[in-house]
Amino acid sequence: MRADGGTEGAPIRVLIADDHPVVRNGLRGAFADDPRITVVGEAADGRQAVTRACQGDVHVVLMDLRMPVMGGVEAITALRERAPDVHVLVLTTFDGESDVLPAVAAGATGYLLKDASTEDLARAVRAAHRGEAVLAPSAAGRLMGQVRRPAGAVLSARELEVLALVADGASNREAARRLFISEASIKTHLLHVYDKLGVRDRAAAVGEAYRRGLLPTR
Template sequence: MPIRVLIAEDQRLLRQCFEEVLALDDSLVVVATASDGTEAVVLTQKHRPDIVLMDLAMPRLDGIRATRLIRERVPQTRVLILSLHDAPTKVDQAIKAGACGYVLKDVDLDELVRILKAVYHGEEIHSPFLADQKLSQAQDPARYGLTARELKVLRFLARGDNNAEIAEKLCVSEQTVKKELVSLFEKLGVKNRTQAAVKAVQLGFVESEGTT
């Protein structure tokens, strides 16, 4: 059964380009296209695709707010953000809204297809076109050997999310989250969630509550 994709992009040329590229792969099918964030939410509720390829800057409702609504109303649908910009604030807002990844628009089309398939199968993605991985590197988690997904788990944990909430936001199973936590605790040298959250703030991997 092919992976069902909805494309949300306000520029018609890019929308058509993405649609034509995805149509070349038999394992993918575009079920709908949207030209703004509001339409993306409505069409996602109607078609319930596996993945929404979501432009960040769109009229009526931006990609971040549209992502948040989609994740609330159709939680089984995963959202992959597309953007020209990789500003850390925007990347962080997108991930917190529930996006599974943040892809830069200079991505190779073959690489985009690979990323879509990895997102669908819940696999860890490594790509130079993923801005959320660039953000992770900028905060130097590599010193502790943290992967991009472990860093995401750590951020949600520090916000007080439980395993089920983290699993839903990252589009993985609870068992995967449990494995990530075991690895996190070992790498950070802590014994529980509270200690991990405190250390995450101390290391600057997450902002302390009340920080602007």
């Protein structure tokens, strides 16, 4: 075993998930001369990424967050359930808190911006393969700021969207249709909301959210 986490003669197997072919080609090229990393596949959306990563020969997925069919956060959640040994390194152009927190909460091992250097990207892939957390400086700063906030529930942007629809009387099916995600994802988001707010049902979650000022008053 090498010090960088790989096995001698066995490169880290990477799957690239991004809906832009130019980006996928660029990332594949970035690893072309690195014998420690090999790209074993590509995916143009989150669903393809989950299906391909579950085939058993992927160590690390480079995951974009904003993709069609299934977004990156939902794909990360699915991978944590179906392929827990696969590490996900988010690679995106967005570094807002609404992107960082859900991705990390869903189980991403690391988070880098697409302007990272080839050297930083390779180091991040090796660290992710070892299970080490890797965060872009801007993302790390936001997460530390979140940790330092006063105690209390912090709902992700998606959780707030789901809760707002529930507050308006939407069923799980209707919320899923309006947000273009599955009913199972709606249920998962609601369970996370219940846990964070310390409640047991939809009505209590809506009431508590209004009490805490998480939803705008009517």
